[in-house]
Amino acid sequence: MTAVSVPPATTSFDLGPARALSCRECGHQTPLAPEYACHECFGPLEVAYDFGGISRADIEAGPQSIWRYRGLLPVPATVESHPNLNPGSTRLVQADRLAKALGLRKLWVKDDTGNPTHSFKDRVVGVALAAARELGFTVLACPSTGNLANAVAAAAARADWQSVVLVPSSLEQAKILMTAVYGGNLITVDGNYDDVNRLAQELAAEHEDWAFVNVNVRPYYAEGSKTVGYEVAEQLGWRLPEQIVVPVASGSLLTKVDKAFREFGELGLVDATPYKVYGAQATGCAPVSSAYKAGHDVVTPVRPDTIARSLAIGAPADGPYALDVVRRTGGKIEDVTDEEVVEGIRLLARTEGIFAETAGGVTVATAKKLVETGQIDPDAETVLLITGDGLKTLDAVADHIGPRATVPPSAEAVINALRD
Template sequence: MTAALTPSTTKAVDLGPAVELVSKEEGHRQPLAPEFVSAEDFSPLEVGYDFGRVRREDIESGPRNIWRYKKLLPVPSNVEEIPNTEPGCTRLVRADNLAKALGVKRLWVKDDTGNPTHSFKDRVVAVALAAAREFGFDTLACPSTGNLANAVAAAAARAGWQSVVLVPSSLERAKILTTAVYDGALLAVDGNYDDVNRLATELAAEHESWAFVNVNVRPYYSEGSKTLGFEVAEQLGWRLPEQIVVPIASGSQLTKVDKGFKELAQLGLVEDSPYTIFGAQASGCSPVSTAFRNGHDVVQPVKPDTIARSLAIGNPADGPYVLDTVNRTGGAVEDVTDDEVVEGIRLLARTEGIFTETAGGVTVATAKKLIEAGKIDPDAETVLLITGDGLKTLDAVEDKIGPKATVAPSAAAVNEVLGG
């Protein structure tokens, strides 16, 4: 299993309000430790808290990054003083142009491309590293094919940690460069992503000082996604949005945004107003959307085939919980074709000047489809989560866009082309 430390060591950890781990299925409780599956019911472990009293002022007077929410996260109480990449507090953009194009009244885009390595992964990795430090790890690791690799390598560099990042050897050169530049142990593995994943689990069991962010410290890591929900609520003036569209890879992010909203309401930080959560997938990897459409509560694994590689998890661990959340809030899960994904990228860029990666194209295109189907209420306020940057998936748009024209270097030539 994972590198669990002895009880005496785990007792000493300062993870702020976090007090225990709780199994997701049957609620078995156990001490905080670097473990991710319950030995009782084999379901995922989640962090349990004793929040005490948290006031808006505690948050508003905090730093301009995710650590302003430290009283709601499994991190040490002095977390902001330890060198870290300082992710979060990205823009929430009022998207009136896109709203008009989609035929809705009030629309917001949460633009997480502003993070240090330009995806929401900086949030979850920062929380994972902060917790891992408390558990005595000294190396940050992950299997990845993209955003996570960038985030782990950068966060480790900044923290003065070693990093071990495993990627398939077939990975595109650009994604290798954007990880290798941080100078950790980037290893190209001769195999596909499944091979790399299996290797990560094997290595996590062997190396007691390696924290695999999405394996042995996953309960802490995944809590980082709550900060997307916290920020949206705070940026809306301390209230919950009526509708939100979230992309689905493992499904963790969607369930954690929901958890974040619920915690804010429980703590009285926002009014406990109803909200609806929608999930977005690419048709080439749509196991959760398929299950939703068929009314199933389990998810059948699929073999991914889509340009939205950062969402291409064929067997999403949190798929059933996504279905629970979406059904509970009256939402839906929908999927869109790769052509629609590219159209989504272009629509957001053209209307709001935000260039997102394929995952963001999935979110925009799915929102469009749900609006056209009458599932998203056009009169209710909607937030779209844009979680990664178009600079990282240029290949997706490569064949579709280019200059309007090539002209001779004269005003006459330009005027002719532009009809001026």
């Protein structure tokens, strides 16, 4: 594939309430455009808004998808008129049995396995696609650890766009096949995610009609994660939880959930009550957790070595900002071993009937560790974010579970097996 067009040089984009891009480091603002780095200090950009009046009734009258929050996102008001996967509106489960097992008084599980490609990445890709269309791109692309690859390939297929997806060749086979089935251009790369990400940045510079959702349209893409926080607050009856545990890969999800809670409070949609944000990582790729424990503001890159491949980002772009959120809200960041991850997957499945991928195992196991080490208040209402489906990472549990027995076709044999 070769570049066939260049996004138009204009600043008159219809991106709803979005008014500019603002540097997260120096605060310099630039017009809306396919930009992701500040021209003044090279810091990362994020979307700045002029929110109009928006009420609970406005949101409740919206569709059962992330587009009910379109007045808070960088997307046109007509976003629903274009073919898309309509992600969001996933269930918030009252997890009493898991709460008892963990030693928590009141626990909810935000189950994002119910999204179209079974992870929260459908949310961010939905927003990225809407923005990319308005910005003049023609190809949807990404580097990915798996879930994003699935979401980009599916969203592009639905929108009748071409897609270019780059993933590490060591990725779980289920995620590779699930990406390939949508018929886009899937390329496996010999290297880890950080190698793939560097390659994507090179390609983004060379092919200006390719919208790399987490590179050249990253400021818009990242805003899609806010919808997780919006939904949690709305599903709790328009209030904020006291504590929330979020898995950390790049760190963007954690920072955007915090942004969602703050925006709802500032807009008067919820009471701006205090809350604590906790981060969860796998020990085999825990650069943010290590920086937190060492009291550092800078995150030192690591080479990932964990079964939690969807969190295996050794150089997390939002790591420093995740540290800021956790410290400002009074939370903590912890990490857990691969063995604890597997047990976290199994614990969630057998107590609540939710089969999570390895990232979900990280979240559950981290919550368990936080309780056992006295780092989280067991009496405070807590939410765990489960971001992906366990069918994508069957290899992680394959050696740990299986049939109780194999018996001949007789009732007596079944009863004997159960007795044994």
